[in-house]
Amino acid sequence: MPALKSFPRPSELTVPPGAEGWDELYPYHLLFANSPGSEEKFWFCDRYHWPTAFKPFETGVAEFALKCLGQYNTRHLLVPPANGIEFKIHLGYLYMSPVPVPEDEITSRVPEFERRSGHYYRNWEDLLDRWRGKVRSTIAEMERLSFAPLPEMMPFDDIVSGKATDGSEVLLENYDRLIQLTYQNWQYHFEFLNLDYLAYLDLFTFAKDAFPDIPEQAVAKMVQGVDMELFRPDDELKRLALMAVESELQSAFTDTDDVDGTLQAIRDAGGEEWLAAYEAAQDPWFNFTVGNGFYGHDKYWLEHQEIPLAYIKDYIRRVDEGQQIQRPLDQLTAERDRIIAEYRALLDADQTAEFDAKLALATTAYPYVENHNFYIEHWTMGVFWRKVRELSRLFVAAGFWQDEGDLLYLDRGEVRDAIFDLVAGWAVGAPASGPTYWPTEIERRRRIFEALDARRPQPALNTPPEQITEPLTQMLWGITPEQVRQWLADDRDDLAITGLAASPGVVEARARVVHHADQLSEVQDGEVLVTTYTAPSWGPIFGRITATVTDIGGMMSHAAIVCREYGLPAVTGTGDGSTTIRTGQLIRVDGNTGRVEVLEN
Structure with a gap:
């Protein structure tokens, strides 16, 4: 394998004007300057969970999350090839480095x-x-x-x-x-x-191993179409929208920014039964944020009810227009069962038993x-x-x-x-x-x-390794040597972006670039969502878009999973899709190959 190119070292990055003294905001143990050897390790920026810079108090969430992730690999389960993920903050953003297990210790951890x-x-x-x-x-x-x-x-x-x-x-x-x-x-x-x-x-x-040519998406489809509690908040909104249409309450949702006025209008229209259902849905399903929960500024439905009411209003509109607002579960399960049957038929008896056992375990654990x-x-x-x-x-x-x-x-x-x-x-x-x-x-x-916060962080630091064995790094963040090499390529076409083929299908549509959750109201029906990451609470948007492109994320990232559950094409882990593509551009998203083309520059 040829020598890999390298990203900049932490010490090579300049401090943004006005940010002098930035390192005083964060704990000493989260700084590269106080971490011997950090200039030699490969680090990637986790903009999947922390897309913006940290305020000092918010670093505690990252410390808790990454420390606890590591303890289960390293101390609880003794995952043979992978310890935890080291983490540091540089220029306000979180960087991670998977910690491998020494070769001579892997075998002893297996039992x-x-x-x-x-x-x-x-x-x-x-x-x-x-x-x-x-x-x-x-x-x-x-x-x-x-x-x-x-x-x-x-x-x-x-x-x-x-x-x-x-x-x-x-x-x-x-x-x-x-x-x-x-x-x-x-x-x-x-x-x-x-x-x-x-x-x-x-x-x-x-x-x-059994099917060398099997697409990664085919394996992912073997566990799709399952019921998940994370979909429940969005499902509650859909149920309330359908109930509002049945009760002919549409006119009460004229101005959902006025929460008290909307609820009073529903009451005046005889919607007491609807209001009781709305109240019942809040505990616990409105404990849901438009962000990802890692920042103090994230808005939660429970405290900002104009957010779920606006989603309900949009679902009402779509129902009145004759659109299908439910996930296509019948199609998903039929496709899942077909793929399982086709590949299972290629196995001998011993392999079939092993395949069935592994599939049953993955299906049980997947939700x-x-x-x-x-x-x-x-x-x-x-x-x-x-x-x-x-x-x-x-x-x-x-x-x-x-x-x-x-x-x-x-x-x-x-x-x-x-x-x-x-x-x-x-x-x-x-x-x-x-x-x-x-x-x-x-x-x-x-x-x-x-x-x-005004400067986009460097996507990675130092020289990428030839192997990455930590499972979350691969499955969740989509950080593999192959994908990182794509980020480093110096012969990239400005009109074509390559990422991970995360959900199948091909779509040509206008792009809508979203950098913050408060921009979601700008998304129009039929557009392609282009973003750094997607949060679980963006569920109502997936019924309006035709495809998704993200900067970071693997096969088990939220964007990949939700797009498969909604039957939408997705390309994840592009590195810089959200800054390369502009809102309004006509783009072609190929979720089968992981390629995004700008058709109209």
């Missing part, structure tokens, strides 16, 4: 991996039911946490009872507990996820690949960010900063220090230091953040 993974695979449904209980219990405890203002004086009953505490300890305890519970659910997040990808990877490896998103990224993180804003409002009232979102410019430890500053000033009857210190410091950090 222990088989014993541990085998326990999960044999008891999957029971353990998964227990998992749901654990996660829901954590969320319920998070909901009970509160950050109430401290009183002017303690109640006399506290004096009589000898309580001897002032409530400040509750603020500190609840903050620590909020962080701990969120971290706990991130550990639960990865209890099954790596096993999901490994089960699919096992089926994929068997199929490629969790998406379902965990609802429980952790959406529901857990929705409660987390809501509680963070509640805490921040105490500081706003005390003059520490102006907006509840300003807390995000502090790191986890600084928030705890600020809480003590707040309660100490209250306790001694003297001004706290925060109102003098934080407004200026937050503005300084805001300017740095904005300078970092």
Whole structure:
């Protein structure tokens, strides 16, 4: 194999004007400068989960997620060829580097991996039911946490009872507990996820050995058409839309930006039954964000009901126009069964039994690949960010900063220090230091953040390896040596982009480039969605578009899975599709080959 070209080293990237001192915003252990050997390792930028720069407080989510991912590969399951994924922040963006297992240790890990993974695979449904209980219990405890203002004086009953505490300890305890519970659910997040990808990877490896010419999409289709909880929020909106049409409530949805006005109009039109169904759907399905749950600015349906109401309004329009708004499940399952039968017929008896077992395991595990998103990224993180804003409002009232979102410019430890500053000033009857210190410091950090966020990050750093063995890196992010070489190619055609053939079909249509969730309202029927990544809550958009192109993502990325479930072509992992293609250009998306052509420059 010829020597691979290299991406820039971290030290070779220039600091954007205005971002000087950026490294002071992030923990020391997340900086390349404090990580010996990092200049030699290959790193890729995870814009799939973190497409924008970090504010200091938001780095905690990345730390929890990547640490917990690693622990299951390395300490829980002992995945033979792969430990975890190292992670750093450079110029505001997250970079990852898969950690391989030394060659001489792989074989010794196999028996222990088989014993541990085998326990999960044999008891999957029971353990998964227990998992749901654990996660829901954590969320319920998070909901009970509160950050109430401290009183002017303690109640006399506290004096009589000898309580001897002032409530400040509750603020500190609840903050620590909020962080701990969120971290706990991130550990639960990865209890099954790596096993999901490994089960699919096992089926994929068997199929490629047994049928050398089988397309990757054919293997993916063998597990399509299953019911997933992640689709439930969108399914609830479709159900409510159909119910609104049946009840002839269309006229009440004229201005869904006016939530109270819309709900009152429905009530005035005799829609009490619809309102009861709408209320019932909110718990838990409106704990859903337009983003991915990793940022403090993400908007959740529960708090911004103009978002689900607008989706319902659009579904009503499409139903009235005679469009089919449900996923084509019958077609998906028929195609799945046909492909399975055709390839199964090519096997001998021994191979058939092995194929059946691997397919059954992959099919059983597959739904969790998406379902965990609802429980952790959406529901857990929705409660987390809501509680963070509640805490921040105490500081706003005390003059520490102006907006509840300003807390995000502090790191986890600084928030705890600020809480003590707040309660100490209250306790001694003297001004706290925060109102003098934080407004200026937050503005300084805001300017740095904005300078970092304005620059598109380098997609990767240093020299790519010849092999990548970590399963999530391949299946979720689509990071393979072959794909990375495409990013490095210096003979690329400006009118043709190559990515991963993630969902079959060919479409010619106008492009709609979306960089942020708040641009989704601009998407028109029949367009091709071109974006860095897609979030699970973008489900209602997939009924309007004709294809998807993403910068990053593998066969098990959300865009790939959802496009297959909706029967739409998809090309993922293009590297720079969202910056190369422009809105309005006529493009040809070939989901069979992974090629996107600009037909009209």
